[in-house]
Amino acid sequence: MSDLPTELVALTTEQRDIIDLAAAFARDEIRPRAREVDEADVHTPWDLWRKAAQVGITGFMLPEEYGGGGCTDVFTQCLVQEELCVGDLGIGNLLCSNGFFADPVLELGTEQQKHDWLAPLAGPDSPMTALATTEPGAGSDAASITTTARRTKDGYVLNGQKAWISNAGEARQYVVFAKTDPEQRSRGVTAFLLRKDTEGVAFGEPMRKMGQRAIVCREVFLSDVLVPETQRLGDEGQGFTGLMRTFDISRTVLGAAATGVARAAYEYARDYARDREQFGKPIIEHQAVAFRLADMRTRIEQARLMTWRAARRLDLGLDARAEAAMAKLTASETAAYCTWAAVQTLGGWGYSREHPVEQWTRDARLEEIEEGTSDIMRLVISRSL
Incomplete structure (x- = not known):
C-alpha cells in the first residue's frame, strides 16, 4: 500500500483492498502504457478500459444494488483516484469517468432510471459514459447554457451544441443539461439521459489537446433530438441543483487526481535526485534541490488533506461547496508546481521526452481549467467569506 497518512483515518479492509488494487493497476498496467497513449494523440485506450472493468475499477464507485463495487463515499473514491493518477493523470481520470455520469443519476434519478442506466455500467463489459454540460459560449458559467429542451406531447426536443465533452463519441450513455425555460438562468436548467445512437445526435472530430490525451474530447451536436419524458432526470428546473452537487463531488475527486500526478512528479524527481551526481555528490544533497523537494512534499500533503476534508464533509451530508473549491484550487496548483x-x-532531461515529467507538466495544466477554472474556484470560495 502507498504511503498515505492513514493514521488520520482508520481504513476498512475493503478500502485497503481497493487502494491496493488501484496502486497495483497503476504500476503494472497504466504507467507502462502512458507514453504510448500520449503519443497516439487522439486515442481511447480501450484495452486498458476493459482490463480495468474486468477487475472492477470502472464501477467500484457504483452502489452494490446496481452491481457496482459499493464504494459510494467520496472519501474512498478520492483514495482510489489518487492512486490511479500516480500511474497517469489522463488514464486515471478516464477509468473513473463513469462516476461523474452516475452522480446526477443518483442525485436526481428515479429508482427505475438508476436501475436502467447504472446497472449496465457494472461488470466486465462496462460501456463508457459522458456528462455534457460545457458549450462553446458557456464553460464555467453553467447557468448560461443555450441548449434548449422544448416540451412536446412525446417528451422533449433537444437542440444545441456542446463542446469539450470528455468521452464524446466514445461513450454510449450521456447526461445532457439543457434549458426547459430559456428565459431563466439556473432555474431553467434540466437534465436528460440520452443514448449515443439516438436520432439527431452527432459528434465532431476529436479535439487536439495539450495533454491528458487518453480522454478523447469532441463537440456534441443535438438537432431535433426527441427524448421521452422517462429520460428526464428530476423535475424541470432541477438540473442545476443536481449539477452543482455533481460539481462539488467531481471537484473534490479531481483534487485527488491532481494530488496523484503531483505525487508522481515528486517521487520521480526525488529518486532522480538521489541517483544523479553533480559536483561530486548526489544532487539531493544540494540545498536548492532539497528545498525544492521539501516544498513539493509539503504542498502535496496540504492538497491531500484539503481534499480529504472536502470528501468527508460531502459524505456527512454537509455543505462543501467552498471546501471542494479549495481542494481543487490547492491540488491543481500543487500539480502545476510539482x-x-x-x-x-x-x-535539460526533464524538458525532453526521455522522462515522463515532460508529459505530466502538460497533463497537469488541465486541472486548473476543468470543472471550473482556478479563477472560478476563487470566486466560489470568496462567496463563503
Missing part, C-alpha cells in the same frame, strides 16, 4: 519542479530538478 510537475514544473520535477522538470527543474531533472534539468
Whole structure:
C-alpha cells in the first residue's frame, strides 16, 4: 500500500483492498502504457478500459444494488483516484469517468432510471459514459447554457451544441443539461439521459489537446433530438441543483487526481535526485534541490488533506461547496508546481521526452481549467467569506 497518512483515518479492509488494487493497476498496467497513449494523440485506450472493468475499477464507485463495487463515499473514491493518477493523470481520470455520469443519476434519478442506466455500467463489459454540460459560449458559467429542451406531447426536443465533452463519441450513455425555460438562468436548467445512437445526435472530430490525451474530447451536436419524458432526470428546473452537487463531488475527486500526478512528479524527481551526481555528490544533497523537494512534499500533503476534508464533509451530508473549491484550487496548483519542479530538478532531461515529467507538466495544466477554472474556484470560495 502507498504511503498515505492513514493514521488520520482508520481504513476498512475493503478500502485497503481497493487502494491496493488501484496502486497495483497503476504500476503494472497504466504507467507502462502512458507514453504510448500520449503519443497516439487522439486515442481511447480501450484495452486498458476493459482490463480495468474486468477487475472492477470502472464501477467500484457504483452502489452494490446496481452491481457496482459499493464504494459510494467520496472519501474512498478520492483514495482510489489518487492512486490511479500516480500511474497517469489522463488514464486515471478516464477509468473513473463513469462516476461523474452516475452522480446526477443518483442525485436526481428515479429508482427505475438508476436501475436502467447504472446497472449496465457494472461488470466486465462496462460501456463508457459522458456528462455534457460545457458549450462553446458557456464553460464555467453553467447557468448560461443555450441548449434548449422544448416540451412536446412525446417528451422533449433537444437542440444545441456542446463542446469539450470528455468521452464524446466514445461513450454510449450521456447526461445532457439543457434549458426547459430559456428565459431563466439556473432555474431553467434540466437534465436528460440520452443514448449515443439516438436520432439527431452527432459528434465532431476529436479535439487536439495539450495533454491528458487518453480522454478523447469532441463537440456534441443535438438537432431535433426527441427524448421521452422517462429520460428526464428530476423535475424541470432541477438540473442545476443536481449539477452543482455533481460539481462539488467531481471537484473534490479531481483534487485527488491532481494530488496523484503531483505525487508522481515528486517521487520521480526525488529518486532522480538521489541517483544523479553533480559536483561530486548526489544532487539531493544540494540545498536548492532539497528545498525544492521539501516544498513539493509539503504542498502535496496540504492538497491531500484539503481534499480529504472536502470528501468527508460531502459524505456527512454537509455543505462543501467552498471546501471542494479549495481542494481543487490547492491540488491543481500543487500539480502545476510539482510537475514544473520535477522538470527543474531533472534539468535539460526533464524538458525532453526521455522522462515522463515532460508529459505530466502538460497533463497537469488541465486541472486548473476543468470543472471550473482556478479563477472560478476563487470566486466560489470568496462567496463563503
